[in-house]
Each structure stands twice: as structure tokens, then as C-alpha cells.
Amino acid sequence: MKAATYHRYGGPEVVSITEMPRPTPGENEVLIKVHASTVSAGDWRLRSLEVPRGFGLAVRAFAGWSRPRQPVLGGDAAGVIVEKGAGVQGWGIGDAVVAYPSAKMGGHAEYLLMPAKGILALKPERLSFAEAAAIPFGGLTALEFLCDKGRLKAGEKVLIVGASGAVGSAAVQLARHLGAEVTAVCSGANAALVKDLGAAHVVDYKAHDLADLAARFDIILDTTETAPWSRVRHLLTRRGRLLVVSGGLGSMVRMLFNRRIIGGVSMGSTEGLERLMQLVKEGAFFPLIDRGYAFEQVARAHAHVDTGRKTGAVVLAMLPEQQAAGAHTAHLE
Ligand SMILES: NC(=O)c1ccc[n+]([C@@H]2O[C@H](COP(=O)([O-])OP(=O)(O)OC[C@H]3O[C@@H](n4cnc5c(N)ncnc54)[C@H](OP(=O)(O)O)[C@@H]3O)[C@@H](O)[C@H]2O)c1
Missing domain, CATH: 3.40.50.720 (NAD(P)-binding Rossmann-like Domain)
Structure with missing residues (x-):
């Protein structure tokens, strides 16, 4: 599968598209074909190690001392479950979902493994995959x-x-x-x-x-x-x-x-994600999207996020039609 990877900390140029083996779900995991993700402030921080003063050592200890331990960024994802482990209940092949791997990252790839009991929710029909991916972070x-x-x-x-x-x-x-x-x-x-x-x-x-x-x-x-x-x-x-x-x-x-x-670090929760999806269905919440980039333009997407001037989320479209969906402010009502 294609994945956007980085192997050293630095500017947007450290990220490039590479080939990686497609993962296979374990007993209690689902494999999601990712249609859209985002490049977030979290991706910027983990890529650049530009973190609030006093947190440099703690972030290196978490992310990898001299180089990143997890080469694939992407804390948000929306896509379709294409495989699942034998022990998975409650999720079916073909389910359209929004996922929040959060600090474990991995969303900037064609496929994402998630624990079936991880932060996952069904994607409301009224949202495109790009819009859904723009919500969790x-x-x-x-x-x-x-x-x-x-x-x-x-x-x-x-x-x-x-x-x-x-x-x-x-x-x-x-x-x-x-x-x-x-x-x-x-x-x-x-x-x-x-x-x-x-x-x-x-x-x-x-x-x-x-x-x-x-x-x-x-x-x-x-x-x-x-x-x-x-x-x-x-x-x-x-x-x-x-x-x-x-x-x-x-x-x-x-x-x-x-x-x-x-203060502290937000971990996210399944209940929280389900609550947001419910608010979307009720028309009480919608994702603000700055713009969308094609997967191949991932370094450009990082460069835009680095400006610190984005409005809402920057979508990374793994499928071309999701890029168009991400190129507007998504009012639902
Ligand atoms: N604690 C946690 O668990 C947690 C979780 C998520 C994010 N974060 C952190 O929260 C921060 C924000 O994340 P984000 O994703 O919302 O960032 P973001 O989308 O990149 O924020 C960019 C926005 O901030 C505005 N802005 C910049 N300086 C401003 C100022 N002085 N006053 C008012 N607005 C200003 C910009 O507007 P203008 O262009 O108009 O200036 C721009 O629209 C990041 O530092 C991120 O690391 C922490």
C-alpha cells in the first residue's frame, strides 16, 4: 500500500509517499480502506518537534528520541472497513466509519488498522468521507x-x-x-x-x-x-x-x-466521537474545512498547516473525489 512516511524530524520535505506492506487485522482489529484523513496541528508538532516550551524532551521520549518511531502520521481517518479479525463483533465489511487513531497515528496511508473497540463510529450518510475525517481532532x-x-x-x-x-x-x-x-x-x-x-x-x-x-x-x-x-x-x-x-x-x-x-492532553473517546456524529445528524455540528489536498500533495498540505493560519481542518484526500469535497466550508444546514 501507499503511505506518507517520514523518518526524521523536520520541515514538510521530510514527508514522502512510499510503499509499505498492507497490514492484516489481528483477532480483534478491523482494516479500514482510508478515503480521507487530515493534516492537523498534531501532525505538524510530531513531524517538526515544534512543541510548546518545556515539552521537547517529553515529546521525543514519546515519539522517538532521534527519529520517529511511527513513520506514518495522521490522527484522523474516514473510510470503509474491508477486513476484520475473527473476534470482531459489531462491525461489518463495508461499514463506512470515522476513526481516531489519535497519537498512534497511521491515517496517512491507504489502509489503517484499528482495534475494533478503538475510537470508531459509523459515518453519518450526510457527511462525505472528507467531512467526516475533518471532525475528530x-x-x-x-x-x-x-x-x-x-x-x-x-x-x-x-x-x-x-x-x-x-x-x-x-x-x-x-x-x-x-x-x-x-x-x-x-x-x-x-x-x-x-x-x-x-x-x-x-x-x-x-x-x-x-x-x-x-x-x-x-x-x-x-x-x-x-x-x-x-x-x-x-x-x-x-x-x-x-x-x-x-x-x-x-x-x-x-x-x-x-x-x-x-490543561492536559485530550485522548478522545468512542462516546465522544459518537456524540459528535449524533450532533452532525441533528444539524447541530459541522466540520469546518480549510481546503483539501490530494494524497500525493501531502508535503504541500503540511506546508500549509505549518503556516498556523488554517481555518478548521486541512483534508488529505486518498481518493480524488474526496479532495473536491474538502475544498469548501461544509455547512450542512
Ligand atoms: N491539549 C491537547 O490535547 C490538544 C489537542 C489538539 C490540539 N492541541 C493544540 O492546540 C493548538 C491549536 O490546534 P488547532 O488544530 O486548532 O490549530 P490550527 O487549526 O492550526 O489554528 C490555526 C488558527 O489559529 C488562529 N490564530 C493564530 N494565532 C492566533 C491568536 N493569537 N489569536 C487568535 N487566533 C489565532 C489562526 O487564525 P489567523 O490566521 O486569523 O491568525 C488560525 O485560524 C495547537 O497548538 C495544538 O497543538 C492540543
């Missing part, structure tokens, strides 16, 4: 931070910093769906987009200093490392929480002493 992270870590309640005021990214665009929609009043921080160019996603107010970070906002928030969710506690604590209500999706070692240390600063 941003959607599951936003869901876990807002609900499990942040315990968001209806009626709360939420400030989302980085609202036009993959995590932020999902967070705006989910917070709004859960009954929060959302203020989105993004550049002026993306203001209309985030309003469309459900933000009641928009702050252009290029024109205004966050620290000068007069409003107070029950939750601040930061995906950009620009809202550390020292800069935004006066914007929080008495019980307000700062959710650090992206932050350096300083934030981690502060978390040890301050229960209102909440």
Missing part, C-alpha cells in the same frame, strides 16, 4: 476540554481564543450548542466565519488587546498560547476556569497549584 479536543475538563454549563459565558482553528471552530459550535454565550477571538478576516459558527461576539486579536476586554467569562479556552493565567485572570469570574489547550511548561506548573487552570 478538533471536535474531540473541544468536547473533552469544554465538557469533561471545563464542566461547561448552559448560560455560562465562554471566551474562545483561536476560534478559527480546528479546535476553536469546534469549540465555538459546541459551546453554543450547550447553551453558552460565546465570544470568539480571531483575526478580522475570520470574524464572519466564526459568527456563522455561533459566536455572539467577536474580538479581532490584531486590533484589540485581549487583556483590555471589559467583559468577564466563566471559561476561557486558549488554543494559541496567547492567554496565559497572568494575562487573562482578571477576565475570569470568581469561579471562572482557564482551559489551556495549548500552553507551555509555565502553565503546567501553575496548574499544580491552581485548580482553575485546567
Whole structure:
């Protein structure tokens, strides 16, 4: 099978398409023919080792000290189950699914092995494979931070910093769906987009200093490392929480002493993925897609993600028709 592989850390040029053996599912695994994946901020970090300050050693220890242990990136995938192990129940050949191998990666290949009890859900018919692949990374992270870590309640005021990214665009929609009043921080160019996603107010970070906002928030969710506690604590209500999706070692240390600063790594869950798919079916959530690239253009897709300017997800289309599907902002209603 074809796979996009990398064998050293570095820029987009370290990724190239190579041949690998097609995997065979074990007793409790399914083999998915991947139709679409994404190049995410997670792929960028694991490829480049550009990680928040203080995390370099930990990421090397996880990903491989001098070279990557897992040569195939891709934490999202959508495709069709084509083989399954003898012990697999609940999944059938031909099922169209969305999968989240997450940090185990492997989605940038023609075939992906997943544990049958891994983070897998049926793809709603109304979504193309490209649209489905665009959901897990941003959607599951936003869901876990807002609900499990942040315990968001209806009626709360939420400030989302980085609202036009993959995590932020999902967070705006989910917070709004859960009954929060959302203020989105993004550049002026993306203001209309985030309003469309459900933000009641928009702050252009290029024109205004966050620290000068007069409003107070029950939750601040930061995906950009620009809202550390020292800069935004006066914007929080008495019980307000700062959710650090992206932050350096300083934030981690502060978390040890301050229960209102909440961070960590989102692992995703099957329940979370099923919940997102249900929201899609109800018309309450849709994936924001920046653009799609053909599989052969994987290095170009990485280069675009490296700019840090993408809006939502960048889709990697393993089948040509999924590239077209990924080249728009996918409003479903
Ligand atoms: N903790 C976890 O488990 C976890 C999970 C997933 C992701 N993450 C991390 O979360 C971060 C965000 O991920 P992502 O996928 O959402 O990234 P992304 O899609 O690459 O974010 C890009 C977006 O961020 C916006 N942006 C950049 N600087 C900004 C600023 N100062 N204020 C407001 N918006 C700004 C950009 O808008 P403009 O072009 O308009 O600036 C762009 O639309 C990454 O660092 C990632 O590693 C952590």
C-alpha cells in the first residue's frame, strides 16, 4: 500500500509517499480502506518537534528520541472497513466509519488498522468521507476540554481564543450548542466565519488587546498560547476556569497549584466521537474545512498547516473525489 512516511524530524520535505506492506487485522482489529484523513496541528508538532516550551524532551521520549518511531502520521481517518479479525463483533465489511487513531497515528496511508473497540463510529450518510475525517481532532479536543475538563454549563459565558482553528471552530459550535454565550477571538478576516459558527461576539486579536476586554467569562479556552493565567485572570469570574489547550511548561506548573487552570492532553473517546456524529445528524455540528489536498500533495498540505493560519481542518484526500469535497466550508444546514 501507499503511505506518507517520514523518518526524521523536520520541515514538510521530510514527508514522502512510499510503499509499505498492507497490514492484516489481528483477532480483534478491523482494516479500514482510508478515503480521507487530515493534516492537523498534531501532525505538524510530531513531524517538526515544534512543541510548546518545556515539552521537547517529553515529546521525543514519546515519539522517538532521534527519529520517529511511527513513520506514518495522521490522527484522523474516514473510510470503509474491508477486513476484520475473527473476534470482531459489531462491525461489518463495508461499514463506512470515522476513526481516531489519535497519537498512534497511521491515517496517512491507504489502509489503517484499528482495534475494533478503538475510537470508531459509523459515518453519518450526510457527511462525505472528507467531512467526516475533518471532525475528530478538533471536535474531540473541544468536547473533552469544554465538557469533561471545563464542566461547561448552559448560560455560562465562554471566551474562545483561536476560534478559527480546528479546535476553536469546534469549540465555538459546541459551546453554543450547550447553551453558552460565546465570544470568539480571531483575526478580522475570520470574524464572519466564526459568527456563522455561533459566536455572539467577536474580538479581532490584531486590533484589540485581549487583556483590555471589559467583559468577564466563566471559561476561557486558549488554543494559541496567547492567554496565559497572568494575562487573562482578571477576565475570569470568581469561579471562572482557564482551559489551556495549548500552553507551555509555565502553565503546567501553575496548574499544580491552581485548580482553575485546567490543561492536559485530550485522548478522545468512542462516546465522544459518537456524540459528535449524533450532533452532525441533528444539524447541530459541522466540520469546518480549510481546503483539501490530494494524497500525493501531502508535503504541500503540511506546508500549509505549518503556516498556523488554517481555518478548521486541512483534508488529505486518498481518493480524488474526496479532495473536491474538502475544498469548501461544509455547512450542512
Ligand atoms: N491539549 C491537547 O490535547 C490538544 C489537542 C489538539 C490540539 N492541541 C493544540 O492546540 C493548538 C491549536 O490546534 P488547532 O488544530 O486548532 O490549530 P490550527 O487549526 O492550526 O489554528 C490555526 C488558527 O489559529 C488562529 N490564530 C493564530 N494565532 C492566533 C491568536 N493569537 N489569536 C487568535 N487566533 C489565532 C489562526 O487564525 P489567523 O490566521 O486569523 O491568525 C488560525 O485560524 C495547537 O497548538 C495544538 O497543538 C492540543
